[in-house]
Amino acid sequence: MFQxxxxxxGVKPPSHKTQSVTEPIGVxxxxxxxxxxxxxxIGGTPRPVVxxxxxxxxxxxxxxADGWISAAVHAPTSGTVRDVGMYLQPHPSGLTAASVVIExxxxxxxxxxxxxxxxxxSLPEVQxxxxxxxxxxxxxxxxxxxxxxxxxxxxxxxxxxxNGGECEPFITCDDMLMRERAEGVVRGTAIYRDLxxxxxxxxxxxDNKPEAVAAMREAVARLGEDFQVVxxxxxxxxxxxxxxxxxxxxxxxxxxxxxxxxxxxxxxxATAYATWRAIExxxxxxxxxxxxxxxxxxxxxxxxxxxxxxxxxxxxxGPKADTDGVIMGGPMMGFAVPDAQVSIIKASNCLIARSPGxxxxxxxxxxxIRCGECARACPADLQPYxxxxxxxxxxxxxxxxxxxFDCIECGCCSFVCPSHIPLVQYFRFAKSxxxxxxxxxxxxxxxxxxxxxxxxxxxxxxxxxxxxxxxxAAAQAAKKAAxxxxxxxxxxxxxxxxxxxxxxxxxxxxAAKKAAxxxxxxRAAAQRAxxxxxxxxxxxxxxxxxxxxxxxxxxxxxxxEDTAASEKNQP
Amino acid sequence: xxxxxxxxxxxxSVTRVMSEVCLALLPGIAVYTWLIGPAILLQIxxxxxxxxxxxxxxxxxxxxxxxxxxxxxxxxxxxxxxxLTFPPLAPWWLIAGGTLFAIVVAKHLYGGLGxxxxxxxxxxxxxxxxxxxxxMSQWPSQDLHLAFGEQFRIVFGxxxxxxxxxxxxxxxxxxxxxxxxxxxxSVATILANSQTFGHFxxxxxxxxxxxxxxxxxxxxxxxxxxxxxxxxxxxxxVLLSGGLWLYDAKQFASPLFHLxxxxxxxxxxxxxxxxxxxxxxxxxxIIFGAGCGLIAYIIRVFGGYPDGVAFAVLLLNICxxxxxxxxxxxxxxxxxxx
Numbered sequence: 001m002f003q004x005x006x007x008x009x010g011v012k013p014p015s016h017k018t019q020s021v022t023e024p025i026g027v028x029x030x031x032x033x034x035x036x037x038x039x040x041x042i043g044g045t046p047r048p049v050v051x052x053x054x055x056x057x058x059x060x061x062x063x064x065a066d067g068w069i070s071a072a073v074h075a076p077t078s079g080t081v082r083d084v085g086m087y088l089q090p091h092p093s094g095l096t097a098a099s100v101v102i103e104x105x106x107x108x109x110x111x112x113x114x115x116x117x118x119x120x121x122s123l124p125e126v127q128x129x130x131x132x133x134x135x136x137x138x139x140x141x142x143x144x145x146x147x148x149x150x151x152x153x154x155x156x157x158x159x160x161x162x163n164g165g166e167c168e169p170f171i172t173c174d175d176m177l178m179r180e181r182a183e184g185v186v187r188g189t190a191i192y193r194d195l196x197x198x199x200x201x202x203x204x205x206x207d208n209k210p211e212a213v214a215a216m217r218e219a220v221a222r223l224g225e226d227f228q229v230v231x232x233x234x235x236x237x238x239x240x241x242x243x244x245x246x247x248x249x250x251x252x253x254x255x256x257x258x259x260x261x262x263x264x265x266x267x268x269x270a271t272a273y274a275t276w277r278a279i280e281x282x283x284x285x286x287x288x289x290x291x292x293x294x295x296x297x298x299x300x301x302x303x304x305x306x307x308x309x310x311x312x313x314x315x316x317x318g319p320k321a322d323t324d325g326v327i328m329g330g331p332m333m334g335f336a337v338p339d340a341q342v343s344i345i346k347a348s349n350c351l352i353a354r355s356p357g358x359x360x361x362x363x364x365x366x367x368x369i370r371c372g373e374c375a376r377a378c379p380a381d382l383q384p385y386x387x388x389x390x391x392x393x394x395x396x397x398x399x400x401x402x403x404x405f406d407c408i409e410c411g412c413c414s415f416v417c418p419s420h421i422p423l424v425q426y427f428r429f430a431k432s433x434x435x436x437x438x439x440x441x442x443x444x445x446x447x448x449x450x451x452x453x454x455x456x457x458x459x460x461x462x463x464x465x466x467x468x469x470x471x472x473a474a475a476q477a478a479k480k481a482a483x484x485x486x487x488x489x490x491x492x493x494x495x496x497x498x499x500x501x502x503x504x505x506x507x508x509x510x511a512a513k514k515a516a517x518x519x520x521x522x523r524a525a526a527q528r529a530x531x532x533x534x535x536x537x538x539x540x541x542x543x544x545x546x547x548x549x550x551x552x553x554x555x556x557x558x559x560x561e562d563t564a565a566s567e568k569n570q571p
Numbered sequence: 572x573x574x575x576x577x578x579x580x581x582x583x584s585v586t587r588v589m590s591e592v593c594l595a596l597l598p599g600i601a602v603y604t605w606l607i608g609p610a611i612l613l614q615i616x617x618x619x620x621x622x623x624x625x626x627x628x629x630x631x632x633x634x635x636x637x638x639x640x641x642x643x644x645x646x647x648x649x650x651x652x653x654x655l656t657f658p659p660l661a662p663w664w665l666i667a668g669g670t671l672f673a674i675v676v677a678k679h680l681y682g683g684l685g686x687x688x689x690x691x692x693x694x695x696x697x698x699x700x701x702x703x704x705x706x707m708s709q710w711p712s713q714d715l716h717l718a719f720g721e722q723f724r725i726v727f728g729x730x731x732x733x734x735x736x737x738x739x740x741x742x743x744x745x746x747x748x749x750x751x752x753x754x755x756x757s758v759a760t761i762l763a764n765s766q767t768f769g770h771f772x773x774x775x776x777x778x779x780x781x782x783x784x785x786x787x788x789x790x791x792x793x794x795x796x797x798x799x800x801x802x803x804x805x806x807x808x809v810l811l812s813g814g815l816w817l818y819d820a821k822q823f824a825s826p827l828f829h830l831x832x833x834x835x836x837x838x839x840x841x842x843x844x845x846x847x848x849x850x851x852x853x854x855x856x857i858i859f860g861a862g863c864g865l866i867a868y869i870i871r872v873f874g875g876y877p878d879g880v881a882f883a884v885l886l887l888n889i890c891x892x893x894x895x896x897x898x899x900x901x902x903x904x905x906x907x908x909x
Binding site for chain 2: 359371403
């Protein structure tokens with residue numbers, strides 16, 4: 001019997017999953033146009049490699065990765081590029097971002113697809129292939145999948161956890177994926193097992209999906225794998241990686257660290273499936289499964305192309321008359337889309353049509369009575385009421401001391417709060433404020449460093465100039481002295497009066513003075529050089545390390561930037 | 572304004588929490604009425620009216636929405652606790668004044684709901700017992716069976732309350748008898764007096780405290796309170812009284828007597844569990860409860876007041892922020908103290 005551990009906290013919201021699993025996965029018809037955002041994963045924004053008017057084929061690269069943590073973006077179908085420009089994003093911020101607009105030609109004509117024989121390639125080569133196939137985490141975070149592949153030699157992985165938790169209410173796309181395409185998920189899992197050389201593979205699925213558990217077990221057995229398919233208790237957020245890891249292994253990912261530090265790596269079932277399609281068939285990630293549910297006539301899961309505008313998809317499901325908005329994602333962590341024109345991205349897993357009946361408006365916020373319900377519900381074992389207190393007072397340092405950055409923003413605290421306080425929103429606010437301040441501070445530091453460097457350079461140049469002058473003066477003096485000596489020798493030879501021979505040359509005191517000045521300047525320059533660091537050529541290893549750390553932090557802040565910036569725009 | 576996630580919420584509200592606390596007090600109120608008569612209901616009504624009036628005025632002055640906050644039930648809980656801890660035949664102005672002091676000073680002047688550092692009901696009790704010690708210790712005799720009309724007249728001052736109508740509380744009676752006996756009296760012989768003492772604690776009162784226990788256990792079962800504070804409170808009383816009882820049963824009453832006498836049950840389940848003024852971490856709650864039990868026992872056995880729950884709770888209220896700070900539980904991913 002497999003031992004299942006518990007995580008503290010968690011809540012049990014009504015699941016609303018049954019209505020969208022009655023129909024098999026449907027294939028959404030080609031939309032009238034596709035708006036494919038270039039930035040679809042954590043990390044950089046891919047560079048567009050097509051221009052208006054270009055004809056593109058299905059699967060053709062349209063945006064190439066601009067860095068290591070970045071993943072390529074492809075044309076979801078064949079057609080013509082109508083625009084490369086800024087379009088509204090499926091993001092709570094309501095901001096625009098660079099997107100490629102494609103008008104499908106209806107032929108759905110593929111580029112040449114080249115399977116990847118990952119067994120014959122080195123790990124970096126496989127990583128490159130996955131990056132070029134645009135594979136990102138499909139569980140919601142959209143972290144480029146190749147970036148999570150650690151080299152087994154440096155970081156041995158004991159356990160590969162495949163996440164089929166899908167704990168958010170309403171969402172059933174992973175459920176249906178496992179029911180209908182279990183084999184692909186298992187084959188994709190095997191690829192990651194091979195690449196990471198994991199000792200064991202645990203596939204965690206919430207026990208409210210018995211059909212998915214059965215289908216996965218059957219596929220694992222049929223393919224002769226030794227993966228364990230574990231049905232875990234359905235308690236939100238069991239599908240959060242950290243909580244699932246705790247349930248399956250009893251281990252906790254150390255605060256602020258990656259699961260790989262304890263020999264665990266985690267991928268979502270849909271990511272495993274997409275990886276298999278990319279490796280086995282050379283298909284880049286251009287479509288995904290999407291649950292369309294909520295206040296609609298025909299809730300169902302659809303295979304949709306990335307870039308499909310959501311209004312065309314909602315039409316498939318038939319929204320009811322009182323629909324007053326759309327939530328992308330689940331009701332616990334999702335967000336209201338700013339406009340039904342925005343399109344599906346790789347990270348989208350669910351569209352829920354809203355209605356006042358389904359999601360009643362928030363009740364008025366009352367003061368916190370410190371009842372501690374939030375702390376009991378928190379799966380990260382935080383004290384939300386304390387963090388709330390400090391976030392509200394904008395005492396962000398204190399909020400950080402109470403581990404606001406360990407908050408996974410699952411929303412359990414807001415869910416249970418009897419005072420109807422939007423707790424998690426306060427924590428998003430606190431995080432984005434702290435990030436913003438860090439960025440400001442770094443910008444100020446950079447400016448300060450630049451200014452100091454400039455001062456130092458000017459100083460150095462001045463010193464060098466003075467030194468050169470002094471040297472020239474000294475050389476001249478020496479030359480004169482030599483000439484004088486030669487003249488004296490000549491004079492002596494000519495038997496000049498001894499008095500003139502002993503008399504120092506008329507310009508000698510001047511030369512001595514100059515030499516003294518030059519020497520003093522040289523000493524001063526040497527002192528300055530000793531007192532102040534020279535430029536970056538001669539750094540100690542410690543200094544270099546410090547600079548590297550600063551660079552790393554800056555890069556991290558850069559990653560966080562989009563989230564932070566957008567969250568600030570939320571109420 | 573776009574609402575942010577989560578879009579679903581559990582059905583929970585402050586009003587619901589407070590209503591359940593009031594519901595849990597009903598068994599106790601029923602027993603109290605059976606014991607003393609409808610005077611206690613009158614006192615509850617007076618306290619509730621005073622609390623809501625004080626709350627309304629303060630909300631108005633502070634510019635807060637009246638309907639929202641008046642219906643939260645917190646003032647009602649405070650009022651009921653005051654009525655249940657004051658002598659049931661105390662004059663109306665004492666209850667009303669005490670309640671107003673609790674609501675205006677102890678609650679709203681500190682910032683209102685959720686902001687008060689001290690338990691308002693206990694502030695009222697402490698303020699009144701210090702200011703009106705005689706009135707606050709006039710507990711009606713068990714054998715007094717007054718009609719409601721008579722009780723009404725006493726409470727509203729139409730009939731002067733006679734000294735002959737009152738009796739010492741069981742805790743007081745025991746303390747006084749032990750003192751007067753000067754070592755010759757034993758607890759067992761004192762408790763044999765069936766006029767004052769019953770089966771395991773004070774005559775009549777023991778059923779009241781038992782009813783509080785029942786209500787408290789229901790609150791725990793309803794997840795309105797956790798087990799930490801009551802267990803700490805009761806645990807401390809049991810350990811202390813048990814230890815001294817084993818040491819000298821002639822001088823010290825048994826844990827059973829102490830648990831079901833005075834304000835221990837009401838204090839452990841209904842007063843020390845107030846989340847606003849108490850500790851909030853699991854370990855902190857145990858320490859908080861144990862501290863309350865410890866001080867309450869010391870005051871009632873060695874101190875000058877008949878019982879010490881109110882002062883114990885207030886003293887621990889002062890310590891609550893520090894206790895919470897020092898007992899922060901480890902977060903996910905930092906369990907090994909790393």
